[in-house]
Amino acid sequence: MRRIAEQALGAAAGRGVSYADVRVVECRSRQVATKNGKVGGMSSSESLGVGIRVLVEGCWGFAATDDLSNRGLEAAAALAWEIARSSAAAKKKDVRLAPEDRYEAVWISPCRIDPFSIPIEQNLDLLLRIDTELRRNSGVTLAEASMVFTRERQFFASSPGSRIDQTRTTSGAGFVAHSFKGNEIQKRSYPNSFGGQHQLKGYELIEELGLLENAPRIAEEAVALHSAAQCPEGVFDLILDSSQLGLQIHESIGHPIELDRVLGSEANYAGMSFLTLDKLNHLNYGSEMVNVVADARLEHGPGLGTFAFDDEGVPAQSTSVIRDGRFTGYLTSRETAAEVGLARSNGAMRADGWGRLPLIRMTNISLLAGSQALEEVFDGDAIYMETNKSWSIDDKRYNFQFGCEIGWEIRHGKRARMLKNPSYSGISTEFWNSCAAIAGPEHWVLWGTPNCGKGQPEQVMGTGHGASPSRFRNIKIGTAYGG
Amino acid sequence: MAESELLTRTDCQAIFARALRAARALGADDVEVTLGASDSALTRFANNAIHQNVSEHRRFLSVRTVVGHRTARASTNRLDDDAVRSVVEESLAIARSAESDPELLPMAEPGEVRDANRFFLSTARSTPRDRAEMVAAAIGVAQGASQNAAGICSAGESAMAILNSRGVFAYYFDTLAQFSITTMTDDSSGWAKASAPDSSEVDALALARRAVEKAALSRGPRELAPGRYTVILEPSAVQDLLGQMFFDFSATAIHDQRSFLTGRLGQPLFGAGIHIDDDVYHTLQSGPPFDGEGVPRRPLALVEGGVPREVACSRQAARREGRAPTGHGFPLPNESGEAPLNIVMRGGDQSLDRMIAGTPRGILVTRLWYIREVDPYEKIMTGMTRDGTFLIEDGGLVCGVRNFRFNQNLIALLRNVEALSPAERAAGEESFDMVAPALKVGDFHFSEVTKF
Numbered sequence: 001m002r003r004i005a006e007q008a009l010g011a012a013a014g015r016g017v018s019y020a021d022v023r024v025v026e027c028r029s030r031q032v033a034t035k036n037g038k039v040g041g042m043s044s045s046e047s048l049g050v051g052i053r054v055l056v057e058g059c060w061g062f063a064a065t066d067d068l069s070n071r072g073l074e075a076a077a078a079l080a081w082e083i084a085r086s087s088a089a090a091k092k093k094d095v096r097l098a099p100e101d102r103y104e105a106v107w108i109s110p111c112r113i114d115p116f117s118i119p120i121e122q123n124l125d126l127l128l129r130i131d132t133e134l135r136r137n138s139g140v141t142l143a144e145a146s147m148v149f150t151r152e153r154q155f156f157a158s159s160p161g162s163r164i165d166q167t168r169t170t171s172g173a174g175f176v177a178h179s180f181k182g183n184e185i186q187k188r189s190y191p192n193s194f195g196g197q198h199q200l201k202g203y204e205l206i207e208e209l210g211l212l213e214n215a216p217r218i219a220e221e222a223v224a225l226h227s228a229a230q231c232p233e234g235v236f237d238l239i240l241d242s243s244q245l246g247l248q249i250h251e252s253i254g255h256p257i258e259l260d261r262v263l264g265s266e267a268n269y270a271g272m273s274f275l276t277l278d279k280l281n282h283l284n285y286g287s288e289m290v291n292v293v294a295d296a297r298l299e300h301g302p303g304l305g306t307f308a309f310d311d312e313g314v315p316a317q318s319t320s321v322i323r324d325g326r327f328t329g330y331l332t333s334r335e336t337a338a339e340v341g342l343a344r345s346n347g348a349m350r351a352d353g354w355g356r357l358p359l360i361r362m363t364n365i366s367l368l369a370g371s372q373a374l375e376e377v378f379d380g381d382a383i384y385m386e387t388n389k390s391w392s393i394d395d396k397r398y399n400f401q402f403g404c405e406i407g408w409e410i411r412h413g414k415r416a417r418m419l420k421n422p423s424y425s426g427i428s429t430e431f432w433n434s435c436a437a438i439a440g441p442e443h444w445v446l447w448g449t450p451n452c453g454k455g456q457p458e459q460v461m462g463t464g465h466g467a468s469p470s471r472f473r474n475i476k477i478g479t480a481y482g483g
Numbered sequence: 484m485a486e487s488e489l490l491t492r493t494d495c496q497a498i499f500a501r502a503l504r505a506a507r508a509l510g511a512d513d514v515e516v517t518l519g520a521s522d523s524a525l526t527r528f529a530n531n532a533i534h535q536n537v538s539e540h541r542r543f544l545s546v547r548t549v550v551g552h553r554t555a556r557a558s559t560n561r562l563d564d565d566a567v568r569s570v571v572e573e574s575l576a577i578a579r580s581a582e583s584d585p586e587l588l589p590m591a592e593p594g595e596v597r598d599a600n601r602f603f604l605s606t607a608r609s610t611p612r613d614r615a616e617m618v619a620a621a622i623g624v625a626q627g628a629s630q631n632a633a634g635i636c637s638a639g640e641s642a643m644a645i646l647n648s649r650g651v652f653a654y655y656f657d658t659l660a661q662f663s664i665t666t667m668t669d670d671s672s673g674w675a676k677a678s679a680p681d682s683s684e685v686d687a688l689a690l691a692r693r694a695v696e697k698a699a700l701s702r703g704p705r706e707l708a709p710g711r712y713t714v715i716l717e718p719s720a721v722q723d724l725l726g727q728m729f730f731d732f733s734a735t736a737i738h739d740q741r742s743f744l745t746g747r748l749g750q751p752l753f754g755a756g757i758h759i760d761d762d763v764y765h766t767l768q769s770g771p772p773f774d775g776e777g778v779p780r781r782p783l784a785l786v787e788g789g790v791p792r793e794v795a796c797s798r799q800a801a802r803r804e805g806r807a808p809t810g811h812g813f814p815l816p817n818e819s820g821e822a823p824l825n826i827v828m829r830g831g832d833q834s835l836d837r838m839i840a841g842t843p844r845g846i847l848v849t850r851l852w853y854i855r856e857v858d859p860y861e862k863i864m865t866g867m868t869r870d871g872t873f874l875i876e877d878g879g880l881v882c883g884v885r886n887f888r889f890n891q892n893l894i895a896l897l898r899n900v901e902a903l904s905p906a907e908r909a910a911g912e913e914s915f916d917m918v919a920p921a922l923k924v925g926d927f928h929f930s931e932v933t934k935f
Contacts, residue, residue, distance in 0.1 A: 033818055036739075039581050040818035044573055045558035049541070061611075062537040066560045076540070079611075083524075083536045086611035090619040092532040120580035128582070141740045144818065180740035185859045265529045267633035268665040268674075269912060271852070271869075274934070355539045392853040392888075394867045399888055399933035401865050403857050421858065425888070425931060456635045457525055457537070479930050480857045480865060480890050 001026065001155040001165070004050060004068055009157045011077035012054050017084075019055040019097065021158040023311060024048075025354035032120060033146035034127040037135065040144070042120070049354035052080045058094025059087035064355040098337035098345050100314055102161040107308035110298070111169040111202035115149035118203050123147050126211065127175075133215035134177045139223030145175035146195055147206065148450075152353075154311075162313040170304060170462065171205040172198030172450060175215065177222040186225035186420065188218045188405050192243040193388045198448030198462060200302040221406055221418075228418035231407050233478030237382035237436070238424055239471045244404055245367065246447035246465035247388045252428035253285075253292055254365040254463065256397040257321055258348075259330040261360075263339065270454050271395025274428070275327065277340060283327040286432030289370055292322040294331055296347060296363035301446040303464020305363035307350075312358055314347035321365065325433070333360050352459035359455050364446065366466030370438025375413060377437040377471050382410040385422045390480070393428075401425040403480050423480035437471040444468040487602070487642035487656035489520035490542070495654065498544065498562060499646040505571040506548055506648070511578075513549040513590045514571070515647040515776070517814065518542075522607070523639030526614040531622045531632055533615060547815060548574040549590065553581040554816055588798055591776040593650045594810075599657075599764055599772045601680040602640070606658035609638035609682060617662070617687045624691035625666045630698055632691070634664035638682055645777035653779075655771035661910065662687045665870055666694040670935070671704060671883055673697025674850050674870035676719060678910040680769055697849060697871035701883025706932055707874065709887060713845035713901070714927040715838050715875070718909035718919045720851045725828070726914020727854055727864055728893050732761075732785050732793075733811075734800035735820020743862045743894070744791055753789040753897035756831070760784055761795070761811070761823035767908040767918045768825045775814035783809055783823055789897070797821040830920030831903030838902050838923045840878040846887075846929075847873040847880060854913045862893040866913075867933065887929035899925040 001024045012020040026048045033040035049066035050073065061084025065076040127145040134143035149171050156164040174196015178187045191197045191209055199205050240248065256273040260266060275283070286292075293300070296307055296316035307316055312334055319329045330336075331348035349358040378384070390403035407422030408415045446466040453460055486492050499516045506514035520542045527535040545558040548571065555577035559570045614636045625632035642656035660682035665674045673694040677685045716724065728743070736742035761783040763772045772780050776798060783793040796804070797812030797820050811821040839847065849871030857863040867888055874881045904921040 035818045038584055039816060042554075042577055042581055042816050043556040043558065044577060045545075046570075047560045049560065059533065060536060062535070063540075064538070065540040066542055067540060079538050083538060083611045086615040087526075087533040087536045089612070089615035090528060090531070090533045090622055092530065120577055124580065124582060178739075178741060180745065180860075183860055185741060263530070264631070264633060265534055267529055267631075267667065267672075268527075268635060268663055355541055357535055357537050390855040390857050390865060392855045392865045392867065394886060394888070394933045394935075395852055395869055396933075396935055398935070399867070399931060401888060401890075401931070403865075423857070427934065456527055456535075457523070457539075457637075480863065482890075482930065 005155045005157040008050050008052050008073045008077060009159065011074050012052050012080060013159050015077065015081045017054040017056050019159055020053065021156065021312060022050055022052050023351065023354060024050045024155045025152060027150065027152045027353060029150040030116065031148045032123045032127060034131050035144050036142060037131055039124065047353065051351065051354045052076050053357065054080045054084050055095055056081055056084035057088055059084045059091055060095060061087065062357045095335055096338040097334040098342060100334060100345065103309065103313060104163050105308060106165045108167045109169055109200050113203035115171050115203040130175050130211055130215050133212060134175065134219045137219035137223055139179050140177045140219050141180045142178035147173040148195065156313055158313050164309045164313055166308055168200060168307060169202055170198060171201050171203060172196055172448065173206050173209060173211060175211065177219045179222045179226065181226045184226055186222055188222040189387055190214045190218045192447060194449060194451055198304055198450045200304060200306045224418060225406060225420045228420040231419040231422040231478050233482040235474050236477050237471060237473055238475040238477060239377060239382050239384040239410065239469060241386040241469055242443065242445045242467040243447050244385055244388050245467040245470055247391055247449065248402065249365055249367055249465045249467060250449055250463060251391060251393045252397060252400055252431065253321065254362040257330050258360045259332045259336040262330065263336060269456050274396045274398050279327055281326065281328060284325055284433060285322045285327040285429055286325045287435045288325045289438055290322050290325050290432055290435050291368040292365065293368065294319045294321050294363050294365050300364050301466065303364035303446045304448040304450065304462030305464040310347040310349045311351045312349045314345045317346045319346045331360050331362065336360065350461055352461055356459045359459060361454065361461045362452065362463035364464030364466065369441035369444040369468050372437045372439055374439050374443060374469065377439045377469055378410055378413045380413060382471065383422065383477055384408040384410050398427050400428065401479055421481055424475050424477045425479040426476055431472060434473040434475065435470060436473045439468040439470065487640060489522060489640060490518060490642040490644065492654055495644040495646060498567060501564060501567045502546055502571050503648055505568045509572060509575050511548040511550055511575055513648045515547040515590055515645065517545040517645050519643040521639060521641035525635055525637035526618055527635050528618050528622060529633035531626055533618060536611065544570060546570050546574045548578050550575065550578050552583045552585055552587045553578045554587055555581055556816065588802060590647045590649045591651050591778050591798060594779045596653050596773050596779045601657035601769055603658045603681040606638050606660050606682040607640040621664055621687045621691035624688060625695055628695045628699060630666040630668055630695055632664055632666045635661065636687065637661045643771060647777065651777040653773040653777035657769060659769065660685045662690055664691050664694045666698045668698050668702055671698050671701040672870045676910045678916055679908065700880060701871055701873060704883040704885050705874065706885045709929045709931050711926045711928055713842060713925050715842065715845060715847045716922045716924065717849050718907055718921050719911040720848045721919045721922050722909035722917050723851050723854060723911035723913035724864060726917060727856065728862055729826055730822045732795055733820050733822050734794050734796040734804060737794065738800065741859065743860050748791050751789050752791055752894055753786060754900050755789045756900060757786050757789045757897050758829035759786040760827045761825050762827050763825040765827045765918060770825060774810045774812040776812055778808055778810040778812065780810035785823060795821040795823045824915055826917035828906055828919045830906030833902045833904055835904050835921050838904065838921065839875055839880065842875045842878060845875040847875055851913065857890060863890055864893060865890045885935060886933050888931040889928060890930045891928050896924055901925055
């Protein structure tokens, strides 16, 4: 990989560029899935290619290829240069980059059990046993279970001299029980929707998830939802489990703090952000107990947003996003950091494989654990919701609406009755300012969101979100089915 | 031009021969090879300047083998001899690990695939300079109106082929050009997008003028109360919203009881004026005229006079149900089965202007955003309006309004259609491109209003 990187970098730099970097990326993945007692998807894939990014006369150009011959690399470098030159036709100012040191590093993410060393028969055996458990309940009409493993090795080389060899292994697994009856399709997922839990781990993650043990409960809940009461419409205290809160963080904090959105780069597709520059260090984003970080370091945990260096060679960092309720920081690139006068990027540039340009992406955006016992979070009356079912937010990230798979009416701190079709909605800052209780670190989970889309052409990225169950006051509930 | 230089028919046959040889030597009963190659380029602009400008050259080889009643797939982007042999070995190794499936069908037999010519050399040869000049001109329109523009200009060529050991050789290549633009004032925005296989049919300046006009008209947006309104959905909004329901027009989805059509086929579900086909050969459509196994696609009458009639049917679903396959199956093995992806919704004779003129009070919607399913059987979808939402009063546009959140049952929506415009090729961001009209719909449910 180093040879390819050096050759590509040489081809790019030799054309007269003010900056160039190349990423040679080799990716391997395995997907195994079952459906109603049979094998569903069963595939593996590998991919190797190079992305070349150059800065010429103040404009970016990028070309990617999987033709790794001398001719292919030369042609890609020439195309990147030509693209950058053509950008001058619509240029307002030269791109400037915040300064960054050079690094020589090799980093391999912790992986206790290599998932690719586990026989596929073993993957299938577990998934089919889960399937059997789910369908033991005759009300389950569709059972689906899946596992996915990826290993991505990237060699990054830049014209200033960085050489970074980084390997990340991720694993994910989960299952869903669907139940169709009358005029309703209900479902329950475990341990989360979006294919379950995903982390920067090896096969040890699968062993930690307790998949088989939870299958009977999940099946029972999916079927029981048919006879549950409809979630009421009105204003109530809301308690969210940590997985749903993870997605709430993703949509109403993670995306708004992307500085490229704030500056308008995503206006045509993903949209912009209500977090305009004047709000930094002034906006009361949440109540005083709300503390949120963007932390890509391994010390934060094995998240999908954990790495040693981002995709423009900036070391992983921890940035305070909300401190004691006050908005304190964006996610940045070297270019956007320079544009707003920051001394340095906080390392959030990530690309979807070798074929796509690095963009500002979430790392691990986490709500830090609170100090309350779970009993305090659940104290009194409220509606409790678990596991995301639908999610939507406007293109400036103000108005959101989420649906969950299951809800519970909480009376005097206890589950009084199950509720079906629960949903809630609100305005991002109003929601976070209503945060009234956050459970302690023993309930904190670093969830993986594997399917975050952004950019044109679209890129899919995995992000991490740590959270513990939390309570919010006076939230509008039941909107999705209301009216 | 009968083939793409990125992936010629001769290339396909040579690679397939190598894969077949390796598969036979390793004991496979059957082998299927899917090959693809693409060259795509996209020039992206924001704040009235080009800020991201990219190109991507990509190939893939995907091999499915069958041993006994077992099958699996392995893919790579390397095409040398060692890689071809290695990917065949990987596919076989996984297949041998799989549970035996007595219902697994032998691979498809050759069928007659009628060519669909959607390749335009001028689109394939589009240069970075061509795209930059088109973008610069569009930005000029926005700047002339003191607006701020963001968008994309893209062009690409792709080719794909499916070959198998039973003699299937299905081959397709095409080009695609897209231009999309959002223009903004300090309190409003407008948007327009078009896509076509021939870049000369994508008029960037006209799209820029349309976006600018929408942004100018929606300045100083008023806040209206949420509630039930008559709405006029422009074709892009129709496409993005209705596009969410076509994965349910699937025999496998109905068999799995995860489709809203479960128990509803053949019933008058929608209004009598609703007719929807799937037709890959429609002049405004795009995409290969065969499915993931190389089976020729045939047209489907999905909805006739408001009644859901036909659904897509893969070979596996067809055998289960004693029917003929329709050529809409996804590559095997998969859990989803099939779906129609070349939707053609029959339009009407009311222009958008006439629809507006005939509306005493309503909302004109340019574009919808972040559409997600709330309820899978009632097909309730939520999402937001975006980039050009207007109040209509007494047959005219009065002003822009703050964007709404909607929670709308799609079955009810298609019962409440009051008028349709002529259909056109619509392009959005939330669903695949389709041929769709603008719709005037009564009783559309806006549940909340956002802050802009």
